[in-house]
Amino acid sequence: MSAVSASAPPRQWRDGELAILLLLPIALINAIGFILPVLNLARYSFNRSRIGGGIETVFTWENWAGLLSDRFYLELVFNSVWISLAITLTTLIASYPIALYLHRASGAWRTFLTVLVISPLLTSAVVRTYGWIAILIDDGPVVSAIKAVGLPAPSLMFNIKGVFIGLTEILMPYMILALMAGFGRLDPRVEEAARTLGATPARTFTKVILPLTLPGIALGCLLCFVLAVSSFITPKLMGGGRVFLLATEIYDQAIVTLNWPLASTLSMLVLIVFGAALWAYSVVLRRLD
């Protein structure tokens, strides 16, 4: 064999070095725009607010103790959770038929309807809330229609009813998409099998369809609950200053009262509610398996 010319391994980028270089921008934005602010927020919940907007950097449980002993805030948390749960339930009820129908549809019709479901998601929450104000306002089409039938005119705006109606609609696309993702398990042949075995449509639904779609329901409910608790635009615009929820209170404390420590503590409370929701979700999922 002829003499083999040897070559030393040349200096090359190692994967780790390349990764660090290319991930640097996103890592910086993540660190400065996400990690640092959130940690700082947690720290702020232990600071003291001075009258007039000043902030004293101390370590005190005052904000937490204050929150937990103030009837107003306890009710605020309780109301937020309760209303969010109720909205989640109505969203589920309003979304389930659409999701089931979409799951069974096929071809271009299905694509078209899916685009219809997604399109509100891409429309600003301000725009959609404004649309609801136009619909539910005192002289609006809904109230006029109810009056025309001879019923007493309800007041749907600037109270919790309007927030309820609007938020349900705003959350529906999320719920529908989550349900459809979960419906992947629903094989039409299972339903047929149930029907051929003599089950009535109602029994097929409660005994076959519902159990199989529970994971999708759980996911959709988690998503909508979380979004409802942190929703801000709709309660603010449709509540007319009379609906107090966690998110609106955080904004008011931060921007109007300039009590950042209290706003931070309320934010931490929202995150705790989130944690609880996630925990409940994981428990439900484990039960389902």
Place this chain on the structure above:
Amino acid sequence: MEIHKTSWPMRILVFVLFIYLLAPVILVFPLSFSGDQVLRFPPTFWSTRWYSALFANNQMLKAFWTSLSLAAIVTVLSIVIAVPAAWVMTRLRFAGRDLLFNLFTAPLLLPTIVLGLAILIVFASFGLLATMQGLVFAHLVVTLPYALRVLAVSLSTQDKACEEAARTLGAKPLTVFFRITVPMLVPGIVAAAALCFLVSFDEVVITLFLTGPRISTLPVELYNYVYNQADPLVAAASALLILLTLGVIMIVERAMGLGKAFVK
């Protein structure tokens, strides 16, 4: 299949629910041509006066241009930053990769009201409040996770053999990236860009914390407007916004199909 014929009551129910779902979006179109001074539906007479009023409203116009340039800058930066990051996440093997991916997409999980407050407090000490740089930075925090996700999915479904083929044919790594990987990624880039644009253009909660009299975006101006008075001016703006959104959606649909872009 006989059993699968959806019954009429079910069809009517689905139809009614679709009306409910789409009502507020559809309603703004007729409302925007209202001739009335106040919000009333159906309008007593039709006109284009609110469109005229909108285009005469300097504050709205200024906010619109701010939003447009903000969304454009944020979109370009998101793509430029997220493409290499997505490439690293899908092509390199290193310890802690999944952890990093979860960390980079985590801002999506945080409620915007909490994130907005958190950023407000930090930006206040950096002097970034009510500045374009501050808005760009804050929007990047929310758009990058979307871009990273969409691009990572696109990249991981790409046939890696194409990159290998280019290497064996004599292309250096950087050449492969720009002549093979990126061109093949175009549909994913279009989808990610559209998503980033819409998210940035529509973002209102975080932006509310960071804007002021000096600089404001269209959604924030609309929010303030609706908060103070509700007349058909906002309907005219909303109608135009919806048309803009539709335009962006059509671009995505052309590039890769809407379903693929949003079902992760």
Place this chain on the structure above:
Amino acid sequence: MSSAPEEHLRLQEIGVSFGNVNVIPSLDLSVRKGEMVAFLGPSGCGKTTTLRVIAGLNKPSQGRIIVGGRDITHLPIHDRDMGMVFQSYALFPHMNVSRNVAFGLQMRKVSGRDAEARAAQALEMVQLGHLSHRKPKELSGGQQQRVALARALVIEPSILLLDEPLSNLDAKLRDEMRVQIRALQQQSGITAVFVTHDQVEALSMCDRVVVMRGGNVEQFGTPTEVYERPATAFVANFVGRTNRLKGRITSEGVLTAAGQQLRSATTLAPGAVDVLVRPHRIRLQETADAANEVQGTVSSITFIGDLVQYGVRVDDEEVVVEEATRRDRRPLAVSDKVTLGWSAEDTLVYPAGEK
């Protein structure tokens, strides 16, 4: 190895590990200039990994790769000058056929007009000149395969690497492509390595075959050698079909199986052995010149057109015999007594228990 033709590719103690898994312990191989060598083996045997190591797509943990006397072990992929055809073809979807083929030339800084002309020529060579402006997705599988081949050959690489190139084609097209690939390889006189799990492809197309298992070379030889004189029981089983009888060699060196003494061309140490005989090498009834003669009872008959397959019960063991369909003899029936005969050369003996 023989000394006459010049050695072109040499793998020296190549080892490959993925994480903690040692896929290839240590592999030595030498390929001559202008020959086509098949890497044949079941999936997971390391054949594709070895091919990728040659291309530079996988890094060996040890050993050296030498091409034309030059050590290329640490050469980056793009400097190796290999033409590779991938299983998925890996055509660039955003370029038309002609640009796909010209890509490698561009990377070699061939001027635009030259590159175009050579790409056109390469496409003519695979009879696709008329489709040069199509996008890959507008081509059939067979056409895509030929574009991939043209793209790999146009750069006149030092070695052509083919990774299961025919496995995505239907049977008829595969036969055509086999002939075409072999013809192109011989015309250009290029050294080629062909990875496959299909023994027909390996035996019919290649000058020599490397049979691999578990990252090791079981046998390296011409198709005839591999088929007629399999080095191990695994090779005998993997290449072609075979009967396996339990046997033993006594301390006197006498081979017994199926209840009687047999003669074999191979000699082995005393102990338990496996005796392998190919079904079509066994003759029925006409055993005048056979070195080995065994009695049995027909237990099953399967008619496969030009072949008849008999199952014959011989002393507790089932032996499969294949015979061309014939008219000159009364067809056998189930439970007929038959005599089986085969030569000593066709009696392959291996230590027992080898898989």
